[in-house]
Amino acid sequence: MEQIVFGIGITALTGALATVAGSAEDTESNIGSQGDPNSQVQLAPQMGFLHRIFNKAVAGEPPAYGLWCALGAGLAWAFMAMQINAILAIVLGCVLAVFVQGVYATTAYLGRTASLAKFGQPVYVDIIKSMTTVTMAHAFIAIFCTVALCQLINGALGHPFPLPLLALIWGIALGAAGSATGNPYYGKERQYQNQKFGAGVPISASGNIVRYAEAGERNSIDNGFFTHKIGGSASGICFGLIVFLELWRTILFEKIYAGWGAIAVGVLLILIFTVIDRYIEVWARKNYGPYTAAKEAES
Amino acid sequence: MSVKVEVIEGGVPHNKIMIAGLVSTLVCIYLTYLNAFTNTEMFSFFGGLAVVSALIWGSHTIKVLCSYGIGTGVPSAGMIAFGSGVIAMLLATKFGMLAPIVALVLAAVIGFILGYVSNNILNMKIPAMVQALTEMAVVGALTVMGFAALITGGFSFVGLTTSKAVFMGLPMTSYGNSFLGGGLIAVAFLLGAIAIQHPFNACLGPGWKQDRMLMLTAECGFLSMIVAAVMSFALISAGSAIISLIIALIGWFYTYSQYFVLSKRDAAAWLDSKPIPDTEGH
Structure with a gap:
């Protein structure tokens, strides 16, 4: 019993850490226009919309994120193998991983922008200085x-599993969670605030992202x-839910039928979430969707 | 190691880069055997140089392949390169002095099969597919081998799975404290997989320039070498790790500053705190 209580305590703690990580990850990727919204930022200058994003x-x-987290964990593992205190080792490992992330971020911005020279998109040095540091700070929290x-x-x-392998798996899961959950909000709504709500990205509006802010020109910190x-x-x-529920079901039900109990609970959880997701989707379509309007227009 | 490429129409032909990359990678990997001959770990940095030259070749292969629009993102090419390469590399570590050659041949076979499957069974019908996947599997295998040599000082299977430590005065053999047992191979895998795809992914577009992309590849290689050298402090002697770290830092600093110079050359404008330029019609 004591072991289970200890396990649940650790599970709650990992769930809390994961919630912070997910939040910081999504903000980091939105400031960097990484993932799904990236194509529109890349396309905008080609359609004549120069920007400061x-x-x-x-x-x-x-x-x-698989790399950043595995790298942070690999370095932390190496520092721990050198008999450095675990907390210090993790901090040092993550600092070095964030250094790598920052360097990759600057080279990506420079490369993409320089390749768009034909369309007149300039490289903004102040953007590199101010945005990279902000993404690095968020990436550090996430990693x-x-x-x-x-x-x-x-x-x-x-x-x-050894620490780097676990971090690789959970890093990929973290990136996937941020990419699937947070990105559509930036890519479909924030970049297209000038379009009808929920309309997605019409082809005629491709690249016409919002470039001006409440005051002045919009940059990525506004987006974050x-x-x-x-x-x-x-x-x-x-x-946070992914990490918490994954560990929760393992700790509580692992002993039942030599592990099959945890698997059965996992399948059950997936079914419950499928029903919830479907309900929310139908509800959202009914209330906000342009789908009904489009059908009326057709008929 | 710098890549001096003159800007000419189309740049250096791919075959030239492939041959140069293959030869220099193999030479650098074989030079890590100096560790075994001299009974030190001082020559581990040659593993890092092998990584850099293999990545330069590999990123250009990705450029050749992804210019066709393969229907997936550029990063997927890096993943398949290392996914197929790591199998060949692990098997090859059993073959002693022949390991790099066995890794090369095995990876080429695996890559060829994958290329054949994608082109003829999945019907992707991309002309460069078979050759590119073959090359990338070889690059993946040799890069992971280079990382292994850089971090552990060699790449024999025993060396990658065990480490000797002294515990309470007694010599102990540890499996958890090794390249494979500690999961460092996962870090090497992703370091390589991101570094190989990033240069083309970052530099693609109408203004793509070969020299800029290859300079970025060298930069990514040296950057990966820096962190791998830091990790190597856990498994090889501090002096040898410092040599790798210093070489990596010098290489990275040079290539990173050169990449800035090349980007400045190619960019439409280099502005600091300036508004969006006026364009006609918008």
Whole structure:
């Protein structure tokens, strides 16, 4: 019993860490226009809409965060192997991983922008200086929380995988959660605030992203500020729930039928979430969707 | 290691880059055997140089392949390169001195099969597919091998799975504290997979320039070498790791500053705190 209570405590702690990580990850990727919204930022100058939005296309978020987290964990593992205290080792590992992330971000922005020279898109040095540091700060929070939760899974819950491998898996999951949950909010709504709500991206509006802010010209910190309110929180809840429920079902039901209990509960959870998702989707379509309007127009 | 490429129409032909990349990678990997001959770990940095030259070749292969519009993102090419390469590399580590050659041949076979499957069974019908996937599997295998040599000082299977440590005065063999057992191979995998796809992914567009992209590849290679050298402090002697780290830092600093110079050359304008320029009609 005591072991289960300890396990649930660790599970709650990892869930909390994961929530912070998911929120920071989504904000980081939105400031960098990474993932799904990236194509529109890349396309805008080609359609004649020059902008001051940061565009760091390192990779899709899942592989990118797979690398940052695995790297942070690998370095932390190496520091721990050198007999450095675990907390200090994780912090040092994450600092170096964030350094790599920052360098990749600057080279991505420079490369993409320089290749758009034909359309007159300039390289803004102030954008590199101000946006990269902000993404690095958010990335540090995301990487640190993920590596810390992996260390808890490995050290406190006794998971057999080594730290870097766990961080690779959870890093990819983190990127996937942020990419699937938070990005549509930035890519479909924030970039297209001048379009009808919920209309998605009509082809005629491709590249016509919002480039001017309440005051002056919009930059990516405005986007991070805006999307953090709902997109970041939603991503945080998403990743937090994934980590929490995954560990919760393992700790409580692993003993039943030699592990099959945990698998059965996992399948049950997926079914419950499918029903919830379907309900929300239908509800949202009924209330906001342009779908009904389009049908009326056809008939 | 710098890449000096003159800007000419189309740049250096791909075959030239492939041959240069293959030869220099193999030479650098074989030079890590100096560790075994001299019974030190001082020559581990040659593994890092092998990584850089293999990545330069690989990123240009990705350019050749992804110019066709393969229907997936550029990063997927990096993943398949290392996914197919790591199998060949692990099997090859059993073959002693022949390991790099065995890795090369095995990876080429795996890559060829994957290319054949994608082109003829999945019907992707992309002309460069078979050759590109073959090359990328080889690049993946040799890059992971280079990382292994850089971090552990060699790439024999025993060396990658065990490490010797002294515990309470007694020599102990540890499996968890090794390149494979500690999961460092996962880090090497992703370091390479992101570094190989990033240069083309970052530099694609109408203004793509070969020299700028290859300089970025060298930069990504040296950047990966820096962090791999830091990790190597856990598994090889501090002096040897410092040599790798210093070489990586010098290489990275040079290539990073050169990349800035090349980007400045190619950019439409280089502005600091300036508004969006006026364009006609918008």
